[in-house]
Structures are given as structure tokens and as C-alpha cells.
Amino acid sequence: MPWVRTSDGIRLHYSESGRRSGPPVLMIQGLGADKHLWNLQRLALAPRYRTIAFDNRGAGRSDKPYGAYTMEQMADDAAAVLDHAGVESAHVIGASMGGVISQIMAIRYPERIRSLVLACTACHHHAWRKELLADWADTAQHEGMAAMTAKAARWVIGPRSFRRLAPALGWMGPLGFSRPAHAFAGQVAGILSIDDGLAEQLPGIEVPTLVIVGNQDILTPRGDSEEIAEHIPTAELVVISGAAHGFMIEHATTFNRIMLDFFERAEHAVAAELPIASPDAAVG
Known part of the structure; x- marks a missing residue:
């Protein structure tokens, strides 16, 4: 299992699985989670995709420095993982805090992103x-x-x-x-330090984007996802009925089906350099 050292000296742990020759998928978890919370998605992706899941700084087997982190640092961490894995560009999927990191990564490193899946996340603070x-x-x-x-x-x-x-x-x-x-x-401090100007930068994202939320999510309610989808011109919004914040586990079968369908369409779009927008949808 590989390790990468970031520009500020932090060691990050990541692991790869799936089809080595397949399109790469970088997976970024949220507050309080390590890479293993993607296990159900990695199994679903394995037959066709190369998955790269890592522990954010402060989680799992990665270093846990004292002090506040920033989302910009953590976006740079994600790019460093791609560098170490020898991946020029990847589909990027982020959940909750990982979704914020993914948005920032798409703004800072647009050439590294094939598509985005933004799950149960937001682009600005609520008091x-x-x-x-x-x-x-x-x-x-x-x-x-x-x-x-x-x-x-x-x-x-x-x-x-x-x-x-x-x-x-x-x-x-x-x-x-x-x-x-x-x-x-430290991770919480990073979230709290996010500049609400993030939302104003989202229209610059041009890659295929899936924004997905559960209709029972009370931590990042549907309105947060609707706001993201409104700002990103290429975004489509999917709402999973009966799902809460942790739908990647609680509703893994439904989420995985939506995710696989999106990545298949995104791969075609990347190959054809065409948009893949589809109508917003609710899934029961």
C-alpha cells in the first residue's frame, strides 16, 4: 500500500484496487472518515475502473498533524496522490467534506479532473x-x-x-x-475556514458533474445540492428518496447504480468532448 509525502511534509496513505488499465477514479472521504468507507463503491467499480482511495490528513493511516488544516491543503493532497499514482486525470468522487475538497480541486486543478461526483455536500456555510x-x-x-x-x-x-x-x-x-x-x-477547522466565495467559482467547472443527495439528509440538505447544481453549468442533480447523509452505505445499491451509470456516460463524454447533461431526477 503506497505512501506519498506532500509538499509540506505530511505523509498520506492510499490504496488502489480494480482494473489497473481502467479509467482511474479518485475517492475522497468526508469528516471523520477514512478510505474504507468507500469499500462498497470500490467493489462495484472494480470490474471496470481503477480506484484510488486515500486517507485525508488527520484520518486513517495518514499523518495527523496538530493545528488547523485547510481545504486548499487537502485539495493539494489529492493532487499529490494522483501524481504519486502516475495518473494525469481521474474521475473524482467526494462525499461531504470530500465533496468540498473535490470542488476546490476542480477549480485549482481543472486539467486533472475527468468528471465530478459531489455527494451529500455543500458550497457555502450555514450559521x-x-x-x-x-x-x-x-x-x-x-x-x-x-x-x-x-x-x-x-x-x-x-x-x-x-x-x-x-x-x-x-x-x-x-x-x-x-x-x-x-x-x-483540525479537519473541522478546515471546513470552518472555507471562503463562501467558493460558490462564485463553480461556474468555471466544465467537466461532467453529478450532484447527489438524500432527501432525508439533515446535515447537508437538498437545498445545498440544488445550489451546487445551479452554479455548475454541466451538473445534473439526483435525489435519493429515503436516504440520509450516509447513503453511500445505507443505500449503497442505489448509489452505486447511479454512480456507474454516470461514469459510463462521463467516459463517453470525455472521449467525444461533449456535455452529458440529463434531466434532474429523483430516485426511489
Whole structure:
């Protein structure tokens, strides 16, 4: 499993799977997650695509420096992973915080992006969400990661799944967030530092883009995805009925089907240098 060292000295861990000769897909996870949360998608992509999944700084097996991170640093990290893997351009899929990193990457490194999948993410702050994330960081640092996980679970897991999983959250927390609180707080600081001018730069994105959200997502509600889709000229919006913030796991079959269909169309568009816009859709 390869390691790459970034320009500021941080070591990042990544792994590859799937078809080595296939179109590359770079996968960027969100706050509190490591590359393994893409496992269900990597299995679905493996027969045709080469997947590259990495741990953001502050997560998984990557370095966990003290202090605040920035989304720009993390976009540069993603580009460094592509460099190390010898990939000139890739389809990029980002979830939640990873979706923000993907947007910034598409703005900073447009030549590296074949297409974008932006899942359960946003392009600007809400005051309530800033307060919520700051509270999570404070809880992590003063009460521990398990307490933070229990507090955050209702915002990430759908109501039905939450009722089923609630008894297990006490021991699942340390497994799902197996890193020190300072690293989690560093990622939160990066999110809170995002310039709301990001939305104004999105019209410059020209690659095929899929914006996807669950209609029960309360952390990054549908309106956030609608805003992104309105700003990116090439974007299409898909809403998954009954899905919450963690639909990549809870509704993996539906999400994977949508993702595979999009990547197939995006590959054709890249080859033909044509747009692939399709009507906005809701999926039950």
C-alpha cells in the first residue's frame, strides 16, 4: 500500500484496487472518515475502473498533524496522490467534506479532473452548521471521540438505521473514528475556514458533474445540492428518496447504480468532448 509525502511534509496513505488499465477514479472521504468507507463503491467499480482511495490528513493511516488544516491543503493532497499514482486525470468522487475538497480541486486543478461526483455536500456555510461542527470539535477534545460520535450519529444516519444501530454506537464510535481528537478538530477547522466565495467559482467547472443527495439528509440538505447544481453549468442533480447523509452505505445499491451509470456516460463524454447533461431526477 503506497505512501506519498506532500509538499509540506505530511505523509498520506492510499490504496488502489480494480482494473489497473481502467479509467482511474479518485475517492475522497468526508469528516471523520477514512478510505474504507468507500469499500462498497470500490467493489462495484472494480470490474471496470481503477480506484484510488486515500486517507485525508488527520484520518486513517495518514499523518495527523496538530493545528488547523485547510481545504486548499487537502485539495493539494489529492493532487499529490494522483501524481504519486502516475495518473494525469481521474474521475473524482467526494462525499461531504470530500465533496468540498473535490470542488476546490476542480477549480485549482481543472486539467486533472475527468468528471465530478459531489455527494451529500455543500458550497457555502450555514450559521447553524458552523455552530454544530464547532460543537462536535469541542466535544471531541473535551469528552472524547466516542462522545462526539454518539452526538453526531443522528445527523449522519437515517432514522430507521439509527434506531437499529443506536445500541451499538457506544462501541462503534472508536472504530469509526480511530484517530486523536486534535486531528478531528483540525479537519473541522478546515471546513470552518472555507471562503463562501467558493460558490462564485463553480461556474468555471466544465467537466461532467453529478450532484447527489438524500432527501432525508439533515446535515447537508437538498437545498445545498440544488445550489451546487445551479452554479455548475454541466451538473445534473439526483435525489435519493429515503436516504440520509450516509447513503453511500445505507443505500449503497442505489448509489452505486447511479454512480456507474454516470461514469459510463462521463467516459463517453470525455472521449467525444461533449456535455452529458440529463434531466434532474429523483430516485426511489
